[in-house]
Amino acid sequence: MAEIGIGIIGGGYMGKAHAVAFSAVGAVFDTTLRPRLEMVAASTESSAASYAKSYGFARSTGDWRVLVADADVQAIVIASPPETHLEITRAAAALGKPVFCEKPLGRSVEDGKEMVQAVEAARAVNMIGFNYIRTPASQYARALIAEGEIGDITWFRGEHTEDFYADPDAPATWRAQGDSNGCMGDLAPHMINAALALIGPIGSVMAEIETVHKTRGGAPVTNDDQGQIMCRFTNGAMGHLFFSRTATGRKMGYIYEVTGTRGAIRFDQEDQNALWLYKAEGPEAQRGFRKILTGPAHPDYEPFCQGPGHGTGYQDQIIIEARDFLAAIEAGKSRWPTFRDGLEVSNIVEAARRSHAARAWQDVNHG
Amino acid sequence: MAEIGIGIIGGGYMGKAHAVAFSAVGAVFDTTLRPRLEMVAASTESSAASYAKSYGFARSTGDWRVLVADADVQAIVIASPPETHLEITRAAAALGKPVFCEKPLGRSVEDGKEMVQAVEAARAVNMIGFNYIRTPASQYARALIAEGEIGDITWFRGEHTEDFYADPDAPATWRAQGDSNGCMGDLAPHMINAALALIGPIGSVMAEIETVHKTRGGAPVTNDDQGQIMCRFTNGAMGHLFFSRTATGRKMGYIYEVTGTRGAIRFDQEDQNALWLYKAEGPEAQRGFRKILTGPAHPDYEPFCQGPGHGTGYQDQIIIEARDFLAAIEAGKSRWPTFRDGLEVSNIVEAARRSHAARAWQDVNHG
Amino acid sequence: MAEIGIGIIGGGYMGKAHAVAFSAVGAVFDTTLRPRLEMVAASTESSAASYAKSYGFARSTGDWRVLVADADVQAIVIASPPETHLEITRAAAALGKPVFCEKPLGRSVEDGKEMVQAVEAARAVNMIGFNYIRTPASQYARALIAEGEIGDITWFRGEHTEDFYADPDAPATWRAQGDSNGCMGDLAPHMINAALALIGPIGSVMAEIETVHKTRGGAPVTNDDQGQIMCRFTNGAMGHLFFSRTATGRKMGYIYEVTGTRGAIRFDQEDQNALWLYKAEGPEAQRGFRKILTGPAHPDYEPFCQGPGHGTGYQDQIIIEARDFLAAIEAGKSRWPTFRDGLEVSNIVEAARRSHAARAWQDVNHG
Amino acid sequence: MAEIGIGIIGGGYMGKAHAVAFSAVGAVFDTTLRPRLEMVAASTESSAASYAKSYGFARSTGDWRVLVADADVQAIVIASPPETHLEITRAAAALGKPVFCEKPLGRSVEDGKEMVQAVEAARAVNMIGFNYIRTPASQYARALIAEGEIGDITWFRGEHTEDFYADPDAPATWRAQGDSNGCMGDLAPHMINAALALIGPIGSVMAEIETVHKTRGGAPVTNDDQGQIMCRFTNGAMGHLFFSRTATGRKMGYIYEVTGTRGAIRFDQEDQNALWLYKAEGPEAQRGFRKILTGPAHPDYEPFCQGPGHGTGYQDQIIIEARDFLAAIEAGKSRWPTFRDGLEVSNIVEAARRSHAARAWQDVNHG
Ligand SMILES: NC(=O)C1=CN([C@@H]2O[C@H](COP(=O)(O)OP(=O)(O)OC[C@H]3O[C@@H](n4cnc5c(N)ncnc54)[C@H](O)[C@@H]3O)[C@@H](O)[C@H]2O)C=CC1
Ligand SMILES: NC(=O)C1=CN([C@@H]2O[C@H](COP(=O)(O)OP(=O)(O)OC[C@H]3O[C@@H](n4cnc5c(N)ncnc54)[C@H](O)[C@@H]3O)[C@@H](O)[C@H]2O)C=CC1
Ligand SMILES: NC(=O)C1=CN([C@@H]2O[C@H](COP(=O)(O)OP(=O)(O)OC[C@H]3O[C@@H](n4cnc5c(N)ncnc54)[C@H](O)[C@@H]3O)[C@@H](O)[C@H]2O)C=CC1
Ligand SMILES: NC(=O)C1=CN([C@@H]2O[C@H](COP(=O)(O)OP(=O)(O)OC[C@H]3O[C@@H](n4cnc5c(N)ncnc54)[C@H](O)[C@@H]3O)[C@@H](O)[C@H]2O)C=CC1
Incomplete structure (x- = not known):
């Protein structure tokens, strides 16, 4: 049973949902990897800090790049608006970090293609959030x-x-x-x-x-x-x-x-x-x-x-x-549904x- | 309260349904006109006779032309297959008799158009059977x-x-x-x-x-x-x-x-x-x-x-x-839905x- | 296929329902016996006459005894209030006529017992109206x-x-x-x-x-x-x-x-x-x-x-x-549910x- | 925002449910008190250890008395069978610790009465588990x-x-x-x-x-x-x-x-x-x-x-x-439903x- 530091970008509707999920998943499913709410990023420092306090993250940042780059963030969840998905994915993939992205896969098919290329080229574990x-x-x-x-x-x-x-x-x-x-x-x-x-x-x-x-x-x-x-x-x-x-x-x-x-x-x-x-x-x-x-x-x-x-x-x-x-x-x-499935x-x-x-x-x- | 002689062409699924309906409608709705099951037509004399006995018609015929022409048949219900609708309608309209036709209005739009023309030219009361x-x-x-x-x-x-x-x-x-x-x-x-x-x-x-x-x-x-x-x-x-x-x-x-x-x-x-x-x-x-x-x-x-x-x-x-x-x-x-509504x-x-x-x-x- | 003259006592909620039912049942079920709406009784002559006209009975009466005694009434339906059930049943049973009675079987268990005795002693066909x-x-x-x-x-x-x-x-x-x-x-x-x-x-x-x-x-x-x-x-x-x-x-x-x-x-x-x-x-x-x-x-x-x-x-x-x-x-x-079943x-x-x-x-x- | 050490007795159906709940509740409700899964007790040391590992408790014990007495356990959840409820309550109340007990309140009304007395005398915060x-x-x-x-x-x-x-x-x-x-x-x-x-x-x-x-x-x-x-x-x-x-x-x-x-x-x-x-x-x-x-x-x-x-x-x-x-x-x-409500x-x-x-x-x- 190993710990893994989770970084979530976005603390709104879905950011919170993922924070709660990573808090509970270990106990529910007896997972081998045990998530630790390491850092949350939001559009401002203060909203991020407030999310961290509410959801129980160790740290927060107003700049998602800081989160992506942080050594203790070993997996990234993108729960920010579609226009941010591509750039974050590129940065995460560049570091080979596992990335979970909320639907849809960016703003457009073009975004989606680039996102697929980025994670596949980097062989980064990837998944898209079709929860239902x-x-x-x-x-x-x-x-x-x-x-x-x-x-x-x-x-x-x-x-x-x-x-x-x-x-x-x-x-x-x-x-x-x-x-x-x-x-x-x-x-x-x-x-x-x-x-x-x-x-x-x-x-x-x-x-x-x-x-x-x-x-x-x-x-x-x-x-x-x-x-x-x-x-x-x-x-x-x-x-x-x-x-x-x-x-x-x-x-x-x-x-x-x-x-x-x-x-x-x-x-x-x-x-x-x-x-x-x-x-x-x-x-x-x-x-x-x-x-x-x-x-x-x-x-x-x-x-x-x-x-x-x-x-x-x-x-x-x-x-x-x-x-x-x-x-x-x-x-x-990667497990179904991957970015490639999201692109389809x-x-x-x-x-x-x-x-x-x-x-x-x-x-x-x-x- | 006046009686009206009803002639139904077809004694299958819908022929029976209309026969039952005309048996009950007077008592249910206290209608001014009281239907009398005057004659039923079917593809053969014997099936028609059998329908008459089952449903309570006074008379039966293997030839729908006989039914349409009969003086005691004052209103006609077409409950036979679509390929028969046009010809029966023409005959009924020629005599100016009210005609109720089961859906659809004949085999095709062409049939339907002719049926509308026939009843409208003759100013015959007409209605199509969209019961639901x-x-x-x-x-x-x-x-x-x-x-x-x-x-x-x-x-x-x-x-x-x-x-x-x-x-x-x-x-x-x-x-x-x-x-x-x-x-x-x-x-x-x-x-x-x-x-x-x-x-x-x-x-x-x-x-x-x-x-x-x-x-x-x-x-x-x-x-x-x-x-x-x-x-x-x-x-x-x-x-x-x-x-x-x-x-x-x-x-x-x-x-x-x-x-x-x-x-x-x-x-x-x-x-x-x-x-x-x-x-x-x-x-x-x-x-x-x-x-x-x-x-x-x-x-x-x-x-x-x-x-x-x-x-x-x-x-x-x-x-x-x-x-x-x-x-x-x-x-x-005529009341909604008329043949014209059926044509639409x-x-x-x-x-x-x-x-x-x-x-x-x-x-x-x-x- | 033989006709049978039906007499219904009561022309309200259930009197009407039975009148409609006897109008339609022959056509629906191809019954051997074909009902004829012979007479309806109600509390007054005029209401009875009005029911007769509405539902299609041949005759009407303000006195149910007339109906029960009528030679052309060969089966009796009691669709009047519970307090009338016993007396009507006695009269019908005395003539050995088949009697259908709406629920409940009279006002009380005592009424019910007498009703059962009456029809059983007379071997009159009897049935009670548990339609649901x-x-x-x-x-x-x-x-x-x-x-x-x-x-x-x-x-x-x-x-x-x-x-x-x-x-x-x-x-x-x-x-x-x-x-x-x-x-x-x-x-x-x-x-x-x-x-x-x-x-x-x-x-x-x-x-x-x-x-x-x-x-x-x-x-x-x-x-x-x-x-x-x-x-x-x-x-x-x-x-x-x-x-x-x-x-x-x-x-x-x-x-x-x-x-x-x-x-x-x-x-x-x-x-x-x-x-x-x-x-x-x-x-x-x-x-x-x-x-x-x-x-x-x-x-x-x-x-x-x-x-x-x-x-x-x-x-x-x-x-x-x-x-x-x-x-x-x-x-x-008699068929289930009989008066005896109603008594239970x-x-x-x-x-x-x-x-x-x-x-x-x-x-x-x-x- | 203060932490509170939670001790749960029982790691079965409900023990797990409460462990998951305390893992998630902080993030869901932004609670002032933040629970820490401090210790779990079960009928044997080994099952307790296994629960601790699965659900993420810091420590475990085969003896619930150890859990109740532990200084870092500041609130107790009883999720063991009814026959254990009374004794555990007594021990918890003796220390004035808040106690949540799964339904029913012990084996019987007698158990229940003693449990109410224990928590009320000690003014211990208490609650019973009627979740639906x-x-x-x-x-x-x-x-x-x-x-x-x-x-x-x-x-x-x-x-x-x-x-x-x-x-x-x-x-x-x-x-x-x-x-x-x-x-x-x-x-x-x-x-x-x-x-x-x-x-x-x-x-x-x-x-x-x-x-x-x-x-x-x-x-x-x-x-x-x-x-x-x-x-x-x-x-x-x-x-x-x-x-x-x-x-x-x-x-x-x-x-x-x-x-x-x-x-x-x-x-x-x-x-x-x-x-x-x-x-x-x-x-x-x-x-x-x-x-x-x-x-x-x-x-x-x-x-x-x-x-x-x-x-x-x-x-x-x-x-x-x-x-x-x-x-x-x-x-x-205490909040509704308290032990007293459970006793009723x-x-x-x-x-x-x-x-x-x-x-x-x-x-x-x-x-
Ligand atoms: N799977 C599902 O059921 C749902 C999925 N979604 C998806 O989740 C994603 C987020 O949507 P919501 O949570 O509804 O949005 P939201 O508006 O509730 O939250 C967005 C969050 O992103 C943060 N954010 C925005 N720009 C940022 C930036 N440049 N850097 C860092 N953080 C930034 C905001 O501070 C905020 O915390 C979207 O892709 C949306 O389509 C949304 C709702 C339901
Ligand atoms: N409104 C609704 O819910 C329904 C409407 N229909 C319509 O009712 C019509 C009849 O369909 P069904 O009753 O299902 O057919 P069916 O096959 O049950 O009965 C057809 C009847 O027409 C008679 N017939 C056939 N050719 C004849 C002819 N040349 N002369 C005289 N009688 C003839 C047959 O002897 C038979 O009695 C069709 O137009 C059909 O689309 C059918 C079922 C349901
Ligand atoms: N099976 C079912 O679903 C239902 C059964 N019923 C039963 O049907 C019976 C009748 O009830 P409703 O039809 O609701 O009553 P209602 O009040 O609608 O009609 C009663 C009828 O009985 C007639 N009547 C009353 N006293 C009479 C008398 N001495 N002689 C002749 N006619 C007389 C009235 O003129 C009236 O036509 C009752 O036994 C009732 O329990 C009533 C409603 C539903
Ligand atoms: N609120 C609800 O929806 C439900 C409530 N319950 C209640 O929860 C309580 C526990 O039931 P379940 O979880 O179904 O039982 P379970 O059989 O699944 O688990 C019982 C647990 O208690 C432990 N245990 C037994 N004796 C013990 C002792 N002397 N010391 C320490 N641990 C001991 C066992 O090791 C086991 O981990 C009962 O009071 C039951 O009525 C149970 C199911 C649903």
Whole structure:
């Protein structure tokens, strides 16, 4: 059992989530590597200091370069805005340090490519933060599909819908500016990643993207509020994806429905401890979608609780992520989803933007 | 209170449903016109005779022309396959008789146009059988949206999914042959009609249609199993429609989700007595989708039962239809949805087929 | 196919329901006996005449004795208040006419006993109106339990809860007066009948009954608003029953949960087309309550609709009842639930009242 | 920000949960007191050492007295079996150390009384582990009821049902022996505490308790599998409680339904992030139970996640508990639920046992 010094850049929504996760992960998963909250960086010295005090970091800095360079920081978590991801990654990779980056992989496909090159060239362990796919329910869904439990996949429907920007009067903050802060940049990646994880690669897309509220409080909005993608998976399955931040009433609509020739699966993150499974077997009169409650029989559940149906939550997903990142570091080998997997997600967003502009189907550029 | 002689062509799935409906509608709705089951027609004399005996018709015939021409048949219900709709309509219209036709409006847009011309030229009362939109829940959903209860509509998602053809080994019967028996011809119209009724006209579509199981039991399948449409409503709302008869686990997936700027609505025909409504008002902590159970406070419920939550079923939708058809006859004026409304649905199916072929957005031809 | 003249006493809530049912049942079930709405009786000549016109009866009367005695009335349906049940039954039995009586079996156990004696002595076909147990879902639940699909029963929970009297300001009408109009008299019988049908006889009870709102609009309330019963079935299973007409938010809370050693069943009439089944078999990770949608694979569904998940409603239950009553008449043999079965339900209500008064467990007097 | 040394006795199910909670609580809640995992005790030196290594304790011991006496252990968590609770409490109280004890409060009411006396005499900060009532949803339910949002309470139904002992062939381990390990001792306290917290004191009970499977694998079972209680709250509300560990299909059936004169609440721990609220206000046609997803607008949610609907889980409840215990220590004042509150729960279990034996209503002995 060895200690490892963790440096986190950003102390906001996700910075805190990762700080809590690294505090708890050792006890939860009995990890070989034991994380130590070594340093936190933020945009100012004072906010960083305040984060350090709150979350329990040993030190803080207003300059992420200091954090990256620090000898006691042996692994780096990027939880700052997308425009910072590339530069931080370059610096971390230059030192060969393991780096975990929150989604999305930078501002754009270009950023993403450079980030992949940087970590791969440096053989730095890398991972991207698609936490939702790590719930016990979604891990189990992946396994069921992979094992052929529901047969050949004939249809996939996914959505990521929230309503934090549904109110037309909500002000035009930074959220309303820049592609990577729009709905396609910010929300879409999670569900695209799920689609890839559950079904496989996407070959082509036909998309439509729009800004529902073109001004907010008088100020212009320069990015999108919602978008939809018809897609074709390379295994032949037809699919549809929808993303919205103006989906009134939806709080965490990370939803997927997978139809196979022998069964079907449904999932809604708003009830993340349930997985709905239909199997086309047994007497017709007894068939129906069954609501499976996650428990020790499902992946990564038992370390959180011995009782089935007792439930895991958002923070637990980040703890599972932390475990995987530590395991990757220990093994010296990146784990899914790597930066390259994150880039594939960005490739699909990029193809969707192309399709929207061309009003035509577009092939996805892989790699 | 006057009697009216009803003639029904077809005694299968829908022929029976209409026969039952006309038996019950008078008592349920205390209608002014009281239907009398005068004659039933089927493809053979003997099957027609057997239907007459089962359902209680006074007479039967193996030739629908006899039925249409009969003086005691004062209103005609077409519940035979789509390929018969046009010719029967022409004959009925020629005599100026009221005609109710099951969806879809013939085999194609061409059939539909001729059917509209026939009834309109003859000023014959006409109606098309989109029964699902007549549940108390869906009628109420229409009213809520029309009254602006959920604000401006920003998103519509509809699907009609069933799994009666999910099994790849199900044989290639007549269901597997001919456009009007495929998924786009058979299932799509109901939900397209719902989209139009709830949101308004559709301006353009981008569609993808496919045959999931290209052969069945060795025999070729010549029509489609599923299709999806991205659409733009003329009021600006973005939408998506999905139709499938291979949706394993789905029995009656007539589902819609409507997002507005001030609320949202969800409905699933598999639980047809519940309407889910979200209103973006009141304390944040108390907001949520409410499950409204239909009752006497909702349209056309009370005649079936004085108790809320006691529920109506499939057959009751057909009874509501029968009431509307009788009321239209009495008033001498067609009621929504007329053949023209049915044609608009066919126009969208046609545009979807064009779009699929062209792999491009297509405008809908109205009228 | 022979006609049978039906006479219905009462044209209110249930009188109408039965009138509609007898109008439709022939076409739905292709019954051998075909009902003819011969006569309706009500408390006044004029209301009876109005019912006749609305529902389509040939004749009407303000005196139920006229109806019972009429030669063309060959079967009698009692849909008038409980205080009329005994006398009408006596008159009908005296003529040996088949009689269907709405629940409850008269005002009291005493009424019920006399009613049973009357019909049994006269060998008159008899049946009582516990319609809810006749849904396809509840019929199937009975079958599953009877066939041992969920093993030995270890627990039963039932409730019948509505909120029509939840408002303390609702006036003290006839509903607020007299035992048979109270919650135990009016609502309890349906669920007690379900308990007996699903699990078997009840040996002893421990009950608590109360009047939640002791005055309404200043006037005193002389009957009960809610009650609960702990019970022991003779097969050893433990149970609990709850009844309330002040259950705010509950519209049709006819709910049961049955636990067995190998599975469990849940049902809620508010979603009457779904039956929830859990089976303790197969991989632990795939276990869960499955939501079975009723369809042609379930009892008495197909005559209403060929499509699964399309749903039946309240009125359809009454149609199923009518079919059973006609079949009993044809066979000359009463069908479950007979008056005797209705009496057993009354016996349990009576034992509950005793238990409440004695504040002690009481055995149920059978017979 | 001061550190505090935590000693946990027991490293099993709950010992681990508390170890994780104290690891994370500082970062989650920015607590003033920062816990340090100082020492863990278990039944053997080696198991304690192994727990220490896994969970990250500085030291371990096979003798809980060593832990209690240790100067660097400034607060004690009892997560060992009920038979150890009294003695440990006495020792901790003798030193005036703050003590958190897992439910139930010892083996019996007698144990509980002594434990209360010990901590109260010593003025030691004390708290009992009823974690489920601390979810954001249940905290909010308490608040809604307390503020009168649903009016006067007329009915309460609670259950705690699981199925870990549903299989008749599950062996007769320690779980099958001794009152405090039976269903009434082990499961009942959580829901009884909820009833008290949501509605208020219980005055009298009428109970029935039973051993469903009297032998397991040939060996006798000496405690109960399920029990039910009819109860009367001192505010007049009627209630019912049910507990079972043989409830096939139920994984975490901590369920309550509260009916008030102006609304109603439903909760099921199996979907712990949803609270169902019905309000008898607004247009009848728009009333229904709304599914409120917990979020930052609800108690103690935001520190876990800024996004509503993202969800908290079992472990998070224990973190909230840890925050409350630390806050109590800091304030030098016990927080609800204290040992005295735990004793009241035991008093109700005791009254239920008396009632079962006497087959009669029994008053609850308070204090
Ligand atoms: N996986 C998930 O569920 C979620 C992921 N995210 C992702 O996490 C990342 C961060 O988002 P949030 O935590 O929501 O943002 P936030 O606004 O809550 O926090 C951003 C943090 O970054 C720091 N920061 C900004 N610029 C910096 C710089 N140049 N140097 C050092 N620190 C800097 C700020 O001081 C702040 O502490 C984004 O990539 C976002 O897409 C965000 C929310 C949820
Ligand atoms: N609204 C709804 O929910 C549904 C509507 N439909 C529609 O109802 C129509 C009928 O479909 P089903 O009832 O399912 O078909 P079916 O196959 O059950 O019955 C068809 C009936 O038409 C009769 N028929 C066929 N050719 C005839 C001819 N030339 N002359 C006279 N009778 C003829 C047959 O004898 C048979 O009785 C179709 O347009 C279909 O799309 C079907 C099912 C559900
Ligand atoms: N199975 C079920 O779901 C339900 C059963 N019921 C039962 O049905 C019976 C009737 O109740 P509702 O229909 O709700 O009552 P209602 O008040 O709606 O109708 C009662 C009818 O009985 C008639 N009536 C009263 N006294 C009469 C007399 N002396 N002679 C002839 N007619 C007389 C009235 O004119 C009226 O038409 C009751 O036994 C009730 O418990 C009621 C509602 C639901
Ligand atoms: N709040 C909740 O959700 C739950 C509470 N509990 C309660 O937690 C307590 C512990 O139960 P579990 O964690 O399930 O038990 P467990 O069997 O998983 O662990 C018991 C632990 O206590 C230790 N222990 C036993 N005797 C000891 C002694 N004399 N000295 C020192 N250590 C000793 C054992 O070594 C073991 O580490 C019980 O009071 C139980 O009722 C249990 C499960 C859930």
